[in-house]
Amino acid sequence: MTGETASSAQERRATGPHAGKRLSPWRVMLGILIAAAAGVAIWFGFHTVTDRVVIDPNQPWFAAYVDTTLTPAYAFESPASAADEDVVLGFVVASEEPTCEPSWGGAYTLDQAARDLDLDRRIARLRQQGGDVVVSFGGRDNTELAAACPDAESLAAAYRAVIDRYDLTIIDLDVEGDALQDTAVGARRAEALRILQSERDADDPLTVWLTLPVTPSGLDAAGEAVAAQVIDAGVQLGGINAMTMDYGVDLDGRTMGDAAISAVTGVRDQLVDMLRDTDEPLSSAAAWARIGATPMIGQNDVVDEVFTMDDAAQLNQFALDVGLGRVSMWSANRDRSCGDNYADVRIVSNYCSGVDQGQESFAVTLGDGLTDTGTAGSHTPVPLPSASATDDPATSPYPIWNADTRYLAGSKIVWHGMVYEAKWWTRGDVPDDPMVSGAESPWDLVGPVLPGETPYVVPMLPPGTYPDWSGDTVYHEGDRVLYDGVPFEAKWWTQGDSPAAASDDPDGSPWIPLTAAQIEQIAGSG
Structure with missing residues (x-):
């Protein structure tokens, strides 16, 4: 998967599998349940014991990817439906040069993203509404952090900076292109993930998902090797998320929905084989909870591959039937029909799907009946301010709204503890007017003023x-x-x-x- 960014284009420890790992309560429970109910799909939260994350058995979670640096920005902080409440933000990569410093798409450091994209504030706003974010590292373009950082310790520090900044419970590693072939980079990535998981307490786990390209029959040799490196390093893998897209082969008359189901079935079998000789073996049925599917909605990069709304409904039903661990999609930015002026929908757009969706949403169709990630309750959201709150210029990152000031589109202001952005020229329009609908208001609500902020x-x-x-x-x-x-x-x-x-x-x-x-x-x- 890829995103359109301002700079778009991009050790191994151990003496054996799971060296030094202790038998966790989850593994004991899993072994007992597999023995007692072989062939039954079982879902244990995020494969770790925690009071904070409770997932309904046999219920996969849904969260669409968001191309975070694509402009104009996709307003993930204002979910249009329950299916839009959780998102996977992509992609964190190495800063330009490249250096071992995390950045969004090589275009924004974490601080720059907070300032120029209001990213921290928008995440806070989503969490105020009960949603949450997963952050994805890597992607097709730019330089992966694992390739830029010289060793596992510095790589773990770079990952940790992102995890701590956004208070993450789940991270996603999207490994594509050259990164699939470099075994030294893979070993560094795997060891860094092991370090991060070893630092967490049992009641504060870090779930790691690997997102990998697939063929209609499963992972290719390079993808399987990347997953094996992570498992062999002792990382407790949350799951493997298959990029069910851009196969580039003859599908023999199969639909994209058929191909996706075939691909994830193959990945499930491969994961069972990889875990067979470890201390957390899985039955084929239980392994479904460790598998994800991420189609590219609508027109794929391969001209003859088009993932339709019927394919989405088929994949959704399959996910519910088998208890798939996760369903995502690339991308929320594209979840709409293209406009009439976009003549050749066979050319992939970052802003529309290329298929006639009518009033339907891929997110709603793919996410129908699925849970959220279950992580929202692990955060303490920034409290909603009182409508009568008095704004303090000393703690306001933008000017406080003034009824006499003329604001151009894009102007940001603070009002009653929240940040708003003007959609068009406005003067005298109260940002939080309760009598005006969001579509009619000249103001978009971005998110809360964050603790510790000062005037920019x-x-x-x-x-x-x-x-x-x-x-x-x-x-x-x-x-x-x-x-x-x-x-x-x-x-x-x-x-x-x-x-x-x-x-x-x-x-x-x-x-x-x-x-x-x-x-x-x-x-x-x-």
Whole structure:
């Protein structure tokens, strides 16, 4: 799977399988139940004993992938249905160069994503509504952290930075392309995961899912080797999630739904074989709870492969029948019909599925009857503020809403402890007006003001980077100036119009301040 990003393109421990592992209560319970009820599909939470995660037996969970850095941003923080309440955010990879520092799509560090994408705030908002996130590392493009970090310890630290930042209970490792073939990278990845799991208490487990490409008959040799490395390192694998997409082979008349079922059946058999000689063997029936399926909805990258709504219903029913561990899809960003102006739907779009969905949703169809990930209760959500709360400029990351200020589309403000973003030009429209529906309001609710936040200070550039603004100078579109150290760019011809007025009248002012990302780029290039 891949995402469209600003930079889109990307040890082994041990002396034997599960060396040093202790027999956990889950394994004891699993062995007893398998012996007593062979052939019955059994689901034990996320394969660890915990009071926080309770999954209904034989109920798989559903969470769609979200292309996190794709613009315009997909509003996962405002779920349209129960099926949209949990999401898998992709992809965390190495920062550009590359370095052993986690980034979103190679385009945003974790801090930059918090600022430029409001990612932390949007996650907090989703959790306020009872949803949760899984974070996926890797993907098809950019450089995987396991390839950029020099050893397992530094890789574990990079993973840990993401896990701690977003308070994660489940992580997803999407291994594709060159990463499948590099055994040294695979050993480093496996050992880092073992380190992370060994640090967690029994009541605070970390569930690890491997997402791997498949053929219609299961994992290929490279994918099976990656999974075996993780298991042999002593990692308690939550499951293997099959990317049931882009097969690139003759399906012999089978539908994409048929191919998906065939693929995950093959992966189940392979997982049983891999675990047979370990201390957590599984029956074929029980193994279903450790298998996931992730189709690419609608038009796949392979022109002749189209995953339809009928395929989605077929896969959903199969998941319920066998107690599949997980169903996902690529991607929530694409879960809609393409517009009339998109002429050739055989060309994959990041914004639509390429099939006529009518009023139907792939997420709703695939997620029908499935549970959520069961992890939302493991967090303490940022409390919802009172509607009468008084906003404090000292703890507000954006200006507090003012009825007399004119706001352009994209402007962000704070009101009653929540952050809102303007959808279009607005003035005097109360952001939380209870009499106005979300579609009619000029404001989108982004999420809560987070604990510890302070006003964002626009970075300034040193004197001489651009000329200081002068009221006597004629400026043309694209000219840049400094005003009290803050860089501005002219939108059109102007003379005598001070950039200071841009904040009061952003629409009418000929000046627009440079974004923080632009300023950082200029400062870095200098």
